[in-house]
Amino acid sequence: MKKFIIVVLLLISCHASAVYVNHQGMGEVLIVPYYSVNNNLNTLVSVTNTKGTAKAIKITVREGLNGHAVLSYNVYLGAYDTWTFVMGSMNSTATGFEGQASGAMAAFDNSCAPLFNKYFTEFSPSSLVDGPQDLQRTREGFIEIIEMGELQGDTADFVKQINGVPKNCSALDNAWQEGGQWHEASGGNVNQDLAPVSGGLMAEADLIHVASGVNYSIPVVALADFFAEGTIAHAPPDDSTLSLDAAVPKATVLTDEKPYQLSFERGIDAVSAVLMADELIATYALDSGVLGKAETVYTQPTRRFYIDFDSLTAEAPYTADANVDACTRDKYGGSKMVVSIFDRESKIESPGVGVGIPTPPSPEPAYCGSVFVQSMMRHPINPRQPEITGSNNYHIGGNVQEGTENGFVQSKFLNTRPLIGTNIHTNQPVHVMGLPVIGVTLIRFTNTDAQPGILAQYGFSHQLKSKARVIEQ
DSSP states (O other): OHHHHHHHHHHHHTOSOOBEEOTTSOBSEEEEEEEEOGGGEEEEEEEEEOSSSOEEEEEEEEETTTOOEEEEEEEEEOTTOEEEEEEEEEEOOSTTOTTOEEEEEEOOOOSBOTTSOTTOEEOOOTTOOSSOOOGGGGGEEEEEEEEEEEEOHHHHHHTOEETTEESOHHHHHHHTSTTSTTOGGGTOOTTTTEEOOOOOEEEEEEEEETTTTEEEEEOOEEEESOSOTTOOOOOOTTOOOOSGGGSOSEEEEEOSSOEEEEEOSSHHHHHHHHHEESEEEEEEEOOGGGTOEEEEEEEOTTGGGTEETTTTEEOTTSOSBOOOTTSOGGGTOEEEEEEEEEETTSOOOOTTOOTTOOOOOOSOOEEESSEEEEEEOBSSOOOOOOTTTOOSSEEEOOOBOTTOSEEEEEEEESSOOOEEEEETTTOOEEEEOSEEOEEEEEEEEEEEEEETTEEEEEEEEEEOEEEOOEEEO
8 A cells, every 4th residue: 555655646746747557457558468360369359438538549450570560540439439359360462472371350340440441451561671571470469559649629529429320430531631631741730630648548358269269368558648748649540650669758667665757768768667577477277187278478569679680689678689599580589588487386296306496497498579479388298389379489388297287487587688767756877677578378278078078168368477676776
C-alpha cells in the first residue's frame, strides 16, 4: 500500500507526461505481445474506446524477427465503441511471393476503417527491407495499438452509430483522398477536427485453435501518459511509421525498492525503460498424465530501434555485438541468457545434485530476434518444432528430469549494458538494467480419458513475470 501511495503522489506531483505501464489495463498505447497464424492458430483481437469521445486509432501488425510492419491501418471509434478483428493463415498472392505461407486479417465490424479492405487484407511484404525474404516470418509477431487523437466537429459526428452503423464512414475515406481535409499533398490538414490524445483504450487478445477448441488468452500491455501533453499524432492509414518511438522521453519505472521518475534523450528509451526486465520468470507444466506442453513467448517490442542488421551491432541496453552462436544472422542476432530450471518443490532428481538446488544453468542459450519462443520438454528430449505455436524461431528448454513436471524457468541476461537515464528529482544519472521484454506462457493439456471415445484439450496462459532493477549512480 505504501508503494502504491508513493506512485500516485509521484504521478500527481510531476504530472508532465511520463510513460508508465498501467497495470489496470488502459492507456494511449497497447502492445499485444504475440499473434500467430502458425499451426492452424487464429488470433482474435478486440480494441475498445472506454471514453465518451470518439477516437482515431492506429493498428500496426509487426512480424516477429525484427518488428517490420506487415499491416497498418486506421480505425475511428465512436464513444464506447469496440473494433474486433481476426487473423488467420493464407498463401500469399503478393507479386514475387506467390504461394508462400503468410497470413491475413478480416474484420466483420461496422466501425470506420478508411481506405482499408476490412473484410480481407493479406499481410504485405513491402516493409521487409532486410533479412529473410520469406513470408513465413510474417506469421507470428506482435501488435501495436496507438491512439492518434480525439475526433471533433463533423468528423466526430460521422462515426456516431445509428442502430449499430456509423453515420458516414465514406466521409472518412474521402478525407484521406486528393482534395480531402486530411490529404496534405492537396492542401489538407491532417489534424483538422482532432484534439489531443486522452487515453482510455483497452484490448483483449486470444489465440484460438478452432479444430481442437483450445483458447489461449494473451495479456495486453497498456502504456499510459505515453505522449507529451497536447499531442495529436494523426497519420495516414497506410503509414506504419507511427510507433513506440513517438513517446515522451520520460518514464516512471517501478522496482521492488521504489518507483523512479526518469528522463531520457529519446522517447524509445523511455518506453524500453518501463518494459525493462533484469530477470524473467516463466512457469511450465509438463504433466505426463495429460501430455502437458508448455511454451513461453519472449517479445522485445523496441529491439529493432537498437539493432543494426548489416553489422549485427547494437546500442545499449543490448550487448554491442548481437552476433551470437545460438542465433543465425537471418534471425537478427540475439542476446545470451543464463537459464535455470526449478520444479515446484525447488528440488531435482539429477544425479549429483542435492535437494533444494536448481538444475545447473544451461550453456549460454540466447533469445533471437524480436519474438522468440522457448519450448519446454520432458527428459529425454526429442527436439522438434513447438507444438502449440508452431514457431520457427525457438529454443528447446533444458533437460527437465523425472519429477520436475511442473515448475518455473528463470532467465537472466549476459553482458547487457545499462540503459542510462536521469533521475528527474535528483538530476543524477541512473542505470536501468536488463532488456525490454514482455511475454506469455502457453500451456496445453490433453485428456485422452475424458469419456470413452472423447479426447479433450485444455489451454492455459500465464503472463511472463519479471523483476526490474535500477542502480543509482
